[in-house]
Amino acid sequence: MTAIPAEPARRDGGGIRAMASTLAPFLGLLAIAMILPFVSNDYWALIGTRAAIYWVLVSGLNLVVGFAGHLAIGYVSLLTLGAYTTSVLVAGNVMPPVPLVIALVAAGCVGALFGVVVGLPALRLRTFYFAMSTLGFATIVTQIALAWQSVTGGGIGIAGPEFPPPFDTAWGFYYICLVFAGITTWMSANVGHSRFGRALIAIRDAEVAAEATGISKPRMLIAIFLFAGALAAFAGGLFATLQTYITPDAFTFDLSVLFFIAILIGGRGSILGPMLGTIILTILPEIAAPLAAWSTFLYAVLLLVIVLAMPGGIAALLDFKNRRPLASHRAIVPRPAGLAEALPQRDGGKTLSLRGVVLTFGNVRAIDGLDLDVQPGRIHGLIGPNGSGKTTTLNVISGYYAAKAGTLSLGADALPPGQPTLRARRGIARTFQTPRLIGEASVLENVMIGGTIEGQATFAEAMLSLPRHHRDERMLAAKGRALLGVVGLESLAEVRADRLQHSELRFIEIARALMLRPEYLLLDEPAAGLSADEIERLGALIQAIAARGTGVLLVEHHADLIFAICDQVTVLNLGKTLAAGTPAEIRIHKEVVSAYLGG
Amino acid sequence: MLASILASGLAAGAIYALVGVTYNTMFSTSRVMSFTAGQLAMLGGVFGSMFTLKMGMPILVGFLLTLIACAVIGVITEFVAVRPVLKSLDQHLYVLSTLALALMIQQVAAIKWGTEPQPFPRLIGWGSGAFDEKFWLPVAACALTIIGLEYLYRRTLVGRAFVAIAEDNFAARALGLPERNLRVASYALAGVIGGIAGFSGGELLLAFFANGALLNFYGFVPVALGGLGNNRGAIIGGLALGLFQQAANFLVGGIFSSVAVFTLFIVVLLAAPQGLFGAATARRV
Numbered sequence: 001m002t003a004i005p006a007e008p009a010r011r012d013g014g015g016i017r018a019m020a021s022t023l024a025p026f027l028g029l030l031a032i033a034m035i036l037p038f039v040s041n042d043y044w045a046l047i048g049t050r051a052a053i054y055w056v057l058v059s060g061l062n063l064v065v066g067f068a069g070h071l072a073i074g075y076v077s078l079l080t081l082g083a084y085t086t087s088v089l090v091a092g093n094v095m096p097p098v099p100l101v102i103a104l105v106a107a108g109c110v111g112a113l114f115g116v117v118v119g120l121p122a123l124r125l126r127t128f129y130f131a132m133s134t135l136g137f138a139t140i141v142t143q144i145a146l147a148w149q150s151v152t153g154g155g156i157g158i159a160g161p162e163f164p165p166p167f168d169t170a171w172g173f174y175y176i177c178l179v180f181a182g183i184t185t186w187m188s189a190n191v192g193h194s195r196f197g198r199a200l201i202a203i204r205d206a207e208v209a210a211e212a213t214g215i216s217k218p219r220m221l222i223a224i225f226l227f228a229g230a231l232a233a234f235a236g237g238l239f240a241t242l243q244t245y246i247t248p249d250a251f252t253f254d255l256s257v258l259f260f261i262a263i264l265i266g267g268r269g270s271i272l273g274p275m276l277g278t279i280i281l282t283i284l285p286e287i288a289a290p291l292a293a294w295s296t297f298l299y300a301v302l303l304l305v306i307v308l309a310m311p312g313g314i315a316a317l318l319d320f321k322n323r324r325p326l327a328s329h330r331a332i333v334p335r336p337a338g339l340a341e342a343l344p345q346r347d348g349g350k351t352l353s354l355r356g357v358v359l360t361f362g363n364v365r366a367i368d369g370l371d372l373d374v375q376p377g378r379i380h381g382l383i384g385p386n387g388s389g390k391t392t393t394l395n396v397i398s399g400y401y402a403a404k405a406g407t408l409s410l411g412a413d414a415l416p417p418g419q420p421t422l423r424a425r426r427g428i429a430r431t432f433q434t435p436r437l438i439g440e441a442s443v444l445e446n447v448m449i450g451g452t453i454e455g456q457a458t459f460a461e462a463m464l465s466l467p468r469h470h471r472d473e474r475m476l477a478a479k480g481r482a483l484l485g486v487v488g489l490e491s492l493a494e495v496r497a498d499r500l501q502h503s504e505l506r507f508i509e510i511a512r513a514l515m516l517r518p519e520y521l522l523l524d525e526p527a528a529g530l531s532a533d534e535i536e537r538l539g540a541l542i543q544a545i546a547a548r549g550t551g552v553l554l555v556e557h558h559a560d561l562i563f564a565i566c567d568q569v570t571v572l573n574l575g576k577t578l579a580a581g582t583p584a585e586i587r588i589h590k591e592v593v594s595a596y597l598g599g
Numbered sequence: 600m601l602a603s604i605l606a607s608g609l610a611a612g613a614i615y616a617l618v619g620v621t622y623n624t625m626f627s628t629s630r631v632m633s634f635t636a637g638q639l640a641m642l643g644g645v646f647g648s649m650f651t652l653k654m655g656m657p658i659l660v661g662f663l664l665t666l667i668a669c670a671v672i673g674v675i676t677e678f679v680a681v682r683p684v685l686k687s688l689d690q691h692l693y694v695l696s697t698l699a700l701a702l703m704i705q706q707v708a709a710i711k712w713g714t715e716p717q718p719f720p721r722l723i724g725w726g727s728g729a730f731d732e733k734f735w736l737p738v739a740a741c742a743l744t745i746i747g748l749e750y751l752y753r754r755t756l757v758g759r760a761f762v763a764i765a766e767d768n769f770a771a772r773a774l775g776l777p778e779r780n781l782r783v784a785s786y787a788l789a790g791v792i793g794g795i796a797g798f799s800g801g802e803l804l805l806a807f808f809a810n811g812a813l814l815n816f817y818g819f820v821p822v823a824l825g826g827l828g829n830n831r832g833a834i835i836g837g838l839a840l841g842l843f844q845q846a847a848n849f850l851v852g853g854i855f856s857s858v859a860v861f862t863l864f865i866v867v868l869l870a871a872p873q874g875l876f877g878a879a880t881a882r883r884v
Contacts, residue, residue, distance in 0.1 A: 071694050121865055124872045127691040128632040129823060131698070133865060136816045140857045147854040253812065257702060264695065293710060300702035307695045308683050 025272050025318075026185070029279075033178055037171045045170040046242070051282040052177040053238045058259050058278045059181070059188040059271075060231030063224045065260065066268045067197055069204030070122045070221075071131040074138030076256035078229055081114055082107040082236020083160070083246050084145060084152055090161040093151050100161050104237045108230040115229015116222055123218050138256060145248040157247030160240035177238055184231055187463045189271045191227070194462035194469060195448070195455045195476060196220065201269055201438055202449045209436035209509075212398055213516070214424025214453040223459040254296045258282075261299045265306050267315025269440055276314050322496045330492075332507055334537050336544030338486040342479065343517055346549030349376030350411025352397070352428075352520050357406035359389075359396055359575075366392045368575035369406070374520065374568075379542060379552045381562040381583070384572035385596055390555040391433060393572070394522050397553070398423050398430050410519070424453055427519030431526060435505035437512075439498030443489060446497050446508055447480040450515025476515075483511040487541065503530045510541070520551045527558045539565045559597060563587060571596060602729040604845050610734040610803055611817075612841020613741035614640065617796035618818025619825070619833030620744065624789040625676075626828050627765035628782045629685065631693040634701035635676045637815030639669050639790055641808065642704070643797015644719060645712050648806035651720045658722055666794045673790025676700060677783050701811065708808040719801035733802035740799035744792060745834060761785060765828065817844075820864050826874030836875075 036048050057079060064072050088094060089103035098106070121133040145152045152158060162168060167176045191197050202210035203217050210217070240246050262281050266273030285295040306313055352374040359367040367389045374380045382390050395401045397408065402418030409415060410426055423429075429450070437446050455476065457469040484490040487507040492500065497508065506526055513521055523542070527535045535558060543565050546552050556562050562569060563583040571578040571592050578596075579589045586592055621636040646668050650661035680696040726732050751758035763771040764781055772778045796818075797810075804810050820840050825832020840860065847856035867875070 071691075073698065121868055124869055127694050129868060129872075131694055132816060132819050132823070133861075133868070135812070136820075136861050136864060139813070139816060140854075140861050143854050143857050147852075294706065297703055297706040297710075300699040300706065303702075304680070304696055304699035307692050307699065311692070 026275075029275070030182070037174065042170045045174045047283060047286055049170075049174045049177050049242055051279050052174070052181040053235050053242060054259065054262070054282055055181045055275060055278045056177070056184050056238065057232045057235035058262055058274055059184040060224075060228035061259055062263050062266075062271065062274045063188060063191060063197070063200065064119070064228045065263045066266070066270065066274060067192060067200040067204070068122075068221060068224060069201075069268065070119075071127055071260075072118070072122075072134045072228075073131050073260050074118075074134035074136070074253075074256050075228075075232055075259050076251050076253060077118065077134070077138040077141040078111050078115060078232035079236040079239060079255065080141050080145060080248075080251040082111050082233025083240035083243075083251070084158070084236075085110050085233065086237035087158045087160050087240045087246060088151055091158060093158070100163065103161060104234060107233045107237045111233020111236070112226040112230040115225040115227075115232065118229070119221060119225035122221060122225075138253065142248050142251060145251075153247075155247060155249075157245055157250075160242075160244050160246055161237065162244075163241055173241065177242075180234075180238065185271065185275070186465075188227075188231075190465045190469075191224070191459070191463050192269075192271055194457075195452045195472060196223065196459055196462055198441065198445055198449055199452050200224065201441055202452075205438045205440065206436040208400070208420075209432065209512075210449070211400075211420040212423065212430050213450050213512070214421055215449075216421050227459075227463070254299075257296055257299055261303045265302055265313050267313030270313070270315030272318065273313050273315030321494070322499065326492070326495065326499060330501070330504070332488045332504060332534055332537065334488040334507070334541045335486060336541050338482060339544050339548055342482040342486055343514060343545065343548045343550065346376065346519065349519055349549060349551065350413075351375055352410050352551060352553070353408075354393075354397070355407045355409075357393075357396060357403045357408065359392060359401055359403050365575050367396065367403070370572075370575065370577060372570060372577075374551045374553050376519065376551045377546055377549045378567040379546045379554055379565055381566035381569040382553060382555045382572065383557070383559065383562055383569060383596065384578065387574075388572040389575040390572055391524055392575075394430060394524055394553070394555060398428060398522060424516055427516065428522065429513035429516040429518035429520070430522035431506070431509040431513055431524055433524045433528070435502070435509050437497045437505055437508060439496065441497060442494050443497050443500065443508055444477065444480050444484065444493040447483055447511045447515060448476045450512035451476045451479055454515075479515060480511070483514050484508075486514070487511045488537075503534055506530065507538075514545070518550055520553065521545060522553045522555075524555050525557060526554070527556055527561050535561055600849060604842070604849050606729040606731075606734040607803075607848075608842035608845035609838060610737045610800070610841070611845060612838035613737040614796050614800040614804070614814070614837075615817045615821055615840050616834045616837025617737070617741050617744060617792060617799075618814050619821040619837050620748070620830055621789045621793040621796065622818060622822045623828050623830050623833055624785055624792060625673075625681075628761060628778075628785040629677075629681055630688055630768075631681050631685070631697070632819075632822075632827070633676060633681065633693070633697040634815055635672070635680070635697055635704065636789070636793060637813070637818050638701045638704040638708075638811040639672060639793025640797040640800070640814045640818065641708065641811035642669055642672060643794040643799075644801040644804055644806040644810060645708055645797075645808065646794070647798045647801050648717055648719045649712070652718065658720065662798055665798050666791050669794030669797075670787040670790040672704070673786040673788070673793070674783055676790075677786035681782075681786070701815070705808060705811050708811070712806070712808055714808060716805040716807035719806050721802065737796070737799045737803065740795050741834070741837075744795055745830070748792075748830065757781075757784070817860070820860065822874075823864065824867055824874055829874070832874060 061075050064070050085107040086103045089098050089106055090100055118134055118137045122130045146154055163173055166172045199215045199220050202215060243250055258281050262277035263274040266277035285292045354370055354372040357367050357370045384390055396403050399418055399420035407414060416422060455472040457472050462469045481490060484493055487510055489504060489507055527538055539561050542552055566583050569583050569586045570580045573595055579586055579592050618636055618640050621639060622632060625633050643665055646665040647661055650656045650664050651658055680700040684692040684696050723732050752762050760776050760781055763776060764778055821833045821836030824836040844856050844860050847859045
């Protein structure tokens with residue numbers, strides 16, 4: 001259980017100390033694992049090897065369960081698949097025997113394939129449905145292993161593969177499994193701390209916001225299902241070797257439960273936590289022999305306790321950094337001057353225009369033939385009473401709703417209706433009425449999510465920590481910090497977002513949206529819940545953003561803010577334009593005054 | 600062979616349908632899908648065998664005690680695994696808490712009852728061949744349960760209160776309905792339905808601890824196909840699933856029937872995530 005979690009982001013800012021404190025627990029575990037042979041007997045070699053093999057599987061599954069939040073409870077099926085694939089290929093039941101290395105690679109490929117097959121439902125279904133489909137798959141694999149006697153040996157079983165010397169002794173095999181565990185830790189930590197890992201957590205905790213930043217859920221999930229499936233099946237090959245002889249009975253559902261619960265006890269979105277969880281759950285029944293029969297019961301009790309009493313798991317216990325109290329009475333002081341670096345000057349942008357847009361929910365015409373033109377570099381206010389269709393208009397522009405009629409275009413190009421993940425690439429960014437952030441991620445990580453689509457490195461490059469991945473991380477972290485400076489929150493960069501106050505979350509959302517260097521920025525009630533001072537500073541910030549050439553569409557109830565900073569104002573009522581013009585014209589418009597402003 | 604397929608298909612289907620109704624009954628008042636649904640049906644068989652064969656009680660007494668025991672387990676589910684996580688329903692913690700409880704139930708059954716399938720008594724002794732009571736009993740139990748539920752939901756005040764909570768929780772609470780007590784009651788009712796499923800299917804499935812996980816899956820398939828909370832969908836889906844499974848079982852063999860059911864499940868869910876009779880999802884943004 002070695003580990004070198006690559007964290008280039010911290011290498012710049014946090015310095016070597018931060019990295020050392022991240023690495024220390026992994027190195028400590030490695031040291032303990034290395035001296036184990038000298039202080040114990042072969043029995044512990046077996047347990048240690050088992051823990052290492054389980055961790056090979058769990059390190060991949062952790063990305064599915066802990067990071068992406070998909071409750072895959074039947075992963076023993078992929079372990080079974082890998083164990084049988086390796087054993088059958090080495091034994092030569094269906095074709096001439098192949099060398100162990102090739103068999104293990106083949107198992108990995110089969111596992112990756114079935115990892116995606118099992119995972120496919122997760123693209124459309126969440127939680128219980130997905131849990132059920134993995135459970136169903138687990139029952140089927142065992143049944144097939146039992147019934148397909150000519151290949152698997154049925155209930156009698158099949159001999160597992162053997163590693164060549166020097167790995168054929170108990171401790172030799174232990175060390176090679178340790179090496180594999182180290183490599184998988186390194187790879188999964190690389191993915192976890194890359195833009196892919198952050199995107200997975202974003203999909204888990206703030207799916208709508210993730211779509212607005214252009215994160216494609218299917219591509220992201222398929223990548224980790226491939227990865228987790230391959231690791232699980234590879235672990236299966238090692239497991240078959242450890243068992244020396246496998247029957248379907250060896251792959252009980254209890255193993256699935258162990259893998260799954262190890263991650264939840266460890267804590268979501270952590271690498272160290274689930275690793276400790278795996279070790280603890282593997283050792284627990286061994287040190288208390290009478291408990292062995294009750295081990296699954298014990299795991300279940302642990303799971304219940306974790307869910308009810310300690311949702312953060314071990315990782316939250318170990319998170320000392322976020323226990324330090326934050327300064328109270330924090331004032332947000334944005335520094336719009338910083339925009340000169342963070343946001344390039346745009347000239348001669350395209351007009352964002354809506355023509356005759358209609359959107360109905362049942363019989364309600366939420367938007368009823370709306371025309372709207374937002375100019376680059378201008379601030380366009382969108383006001384109106386509750387239910388007049390302001391937020392709905394933003395949702396149509398950012399693709400969450402497909403308009404029933406009418407067109408949406410950016411310059412000469414039409415914007416495809418109803419495809420939120422494509423908006424970020426077209427330069428349209430937005431914030432939400434209730435901030436949609438990842439509470440468990442740091443403020444900086446939340447902002448970096450905004451730039452996910454700008455990364456160049458592929459999933460494989462991130463996994464192997466290749467140079468392009470480091471360049472991405474440095475670029476995203478630098479931009480994120482610069483934008484946090486712009487909105488005045490750089491001192492909170494490393495703090496968990498759920499510890500911040502509401503007004504700060506609004507500014508984080510703006511910083512995240514600016515990561516895209518958007519052509520158009522859609523703001524949904526950014527001033528709600530802010531103090532008068534903060535609203536004033538927000539106004540100055542929005543003006544500075546527009547001055548860089550970004551068009552701003554501002555939905556807001558604070559009429560003062562609207563009239564102070566907007567170049568154009570459109571007033572909606574019942575989904576139609578009630579009035580449009582400059583703030584000065586709107587302020588004296590009779591119907592607006594009577595319908596909305598009061599007077 | 601057609602007779603066997605129909606008999607065993609309808610019998611298994613009726614059990615799946617009842618487990619589906621158990622899921623729905625818990626879901627209707629709490630918006631929670633509970634992993635204990637299949638375990639309740641497993642306990643129906645285990646308790647039934649325990650009371651009548653092990654303890655030698657009369658069938659009727661054993662049946663009533665089984666239902667009471669299952670109702671108690673249902674109420675425990677509500678208290679232990681559902682109520683504490685209702686506050687944050689959007690985090691789907693109930694998946695984990697009910698899974699934990701289901702595992703505990705299963706493990707206790709495995710250790711205290713044994714891991715081998717044990718016999719279940721003949722209850723009435725009518726019929727043979729395709730009309731053996733082990734085939735028609737689950738179907739009759741399913742029909743009677745549905746009639747009973749329909750009567751409850753349409754004709755009684757408590758039943759209407761259930762429907763009100765299921766339709767609109769907030770509005771029902773605003774009307775002053777005792778939402779919490781009704782929820783507990785619905786979990787007891789779910790326990791009873793699960794118990795009926797297990798007891799009536801006892802001769803077919805035997806008293807076996809591993810039935811819980813199996814019924815969890817096969818009982819969930821009709822719910823997923825029919826749409827969450829839709830009892831009619833669950834019944835149609837359950838019977839169709841039973842027939843499909845047994846037909847595949849007789850025609851192409853056991854493993855392929857499992858593979859076929861699983862494939863059907865995945866394909867239907869990918870094509871119609873709300874189920875065939877379900878309603879569209881809520882607004883996301």
